[in-house]
Amino acid sequence: MxxxxxxxxxxxxxxxxxxxxLAYAAKEAxxxxxxxxxxxxxxLSLSFPSTEGGESGLLASRLYDLEAHQESPERIDDDLAIVRADKGLLSIDKAENEVIRRPGAALRRYARDFDLCLIDTPPLLGVRLMASLAAADYVVTPVSVGLYELAGVADLIQTIHVIRTRGFNPRLKHVGILPMKTNNRSAEEREALESLRAQYxxxxxxxxxxxxxPVRKAIARRRPVWVGTRGEGHLQAANEWRAACDSILGRIAK
Ligand SMILES: Nc1ncnc2c1ncn2[C@@H]1O[C@H](COP(=O)(O)OP(=O)(O)OP(=O)(O)O)[C@@H](O)[C@H]1O
Ligand SMILES: [Mg+2]
Known part of the structure; x- marks a missing residue:
């Protein structure tokens, strides 16, 4: 896995x-x-609701527990399972740095049951982001190409560096930075993207x-943007997302 x-x-x-x-693309593959x-x-929980019997199974905050938990991740279908977020995650941010290695160790217990584990992380430079990076083999970073958003890119690269060099996870690989929600018609954004490429x-x-x-609509309908395409704009979005997901999955398959 x-x-x-x-x-x-x-x-x-x-x-x-x-x-x-990425989850839909990986399943389809x-x-x-x-x-x-x-x-x-x-x-993630909203996008993949429980299919039967209500939500159950291993919850995310339990990944930080030291003693082994008995629950397994909740099954959504034959080839998809989820560890849902829960209230307990909030107290994790007050925990000491020593919990950072625990989720990685806990997730490795499912290594034989899955081919790919995808971790969605909170918008916060804290214990949970550090623990996610410590657990991961790979990290991909979507960025918006605005002035404020780009200022955060250096911080994130620094965090990845810390995770690699301070013994948390020397094997972490950065798949790359993916410019997201860009606006091709804005000259400022095109320039910002160019300078980003020049810098990194x-x-x-x-x-x-x-x-x-169509991306927002697809999310609202709980399906990938490449399903049920209607019209030119939708088809374009479908092609873009399919290509980006396949490219990312291809980079980690190597
Ligand atoms: N390429 C896109 N085109 C249009 N809308 C998009 C695109 N990408 C994301 N969105 C929309 O932008 C909003 C924010 O996206 P999302 O929730 O995935 O961001 P996030 O980084 O996970 O946010 P948070 O940091 O709050 O967890 C959502 O409504 C989503 O549907
Ligand atoms: Mg989010």
Whole structure:
């Protein structure tokens, strides 16, 4: 099982939307997927509601417990399961740094049951983001190309560096930075994207995911944007998202 964290401490940049689409793409590619929702907002849980019998199974805050938990991740279907966010996650932020390694150890117990584990992380540079990065083999970072959002990119790269060099997780690989919700018509944004590429080079993925209304609609309908496409704009969004997800999954398959 490979573990991919989707992370950026900035809010609303599309982390959960990307995690959900990566899950659909991985399932379609025949992978068995485990979802982990580290964000108390519970976006992943909303996108993948319980199929029967109500929510059950291992909850995210339990991944930080030292003693072994008895529950297994909740099954959504044959090749998809989820560790849902819960209220207990809030107290994790007050915990000491020593809990940072625990979720990685806990998740490895399911290594034989899944091919890919996707972790959606909270918009906060705290214990849960650190623990997600410590657990992960790979991290991908969606970014918005605005002045404020870009100021956070250096912080995130610094956090990844800390996780790698302070003994938490030397094998963490940065898949790359994915420009999200971009607006091609804005000259400022095009310039910002160019300067981002000039500054970070190959760390910026070649794919870009522009702001497109069908993405919001797809999320509202709980399906990937490439299903049930209607019209030119929708088809374009579908192609962009399919290509970006396949590219990211391809980079971690190597
Ligand atoms: N490419 C896109 N085009 C249009 N809307 C998008 C796109 N990507 C994301 N969105 C929308 O932007 C909003 C924020 O996205 P999302 O919740 O995925 O961000 P997030 O980084 O997980 O936020 P948070 O930090 O609060 O967890 C959602 O309503 C989502 O549907
Ligand atoms: Mg989110």
């Amino acid at each position: 490979k573990i991919l964290a989707v992370a950026n401490q900035k809010g609303g940049v599309g982390k959960s939307t990307l995690t959900v689409h 025949g992978l068995r997927v485990l979802l982990v929702d580290m964000d108390k907002q519970g976006s 080079g190959a760390a910026i993925l070649p794919e870009v995911l522009p702001e497109r209304a």
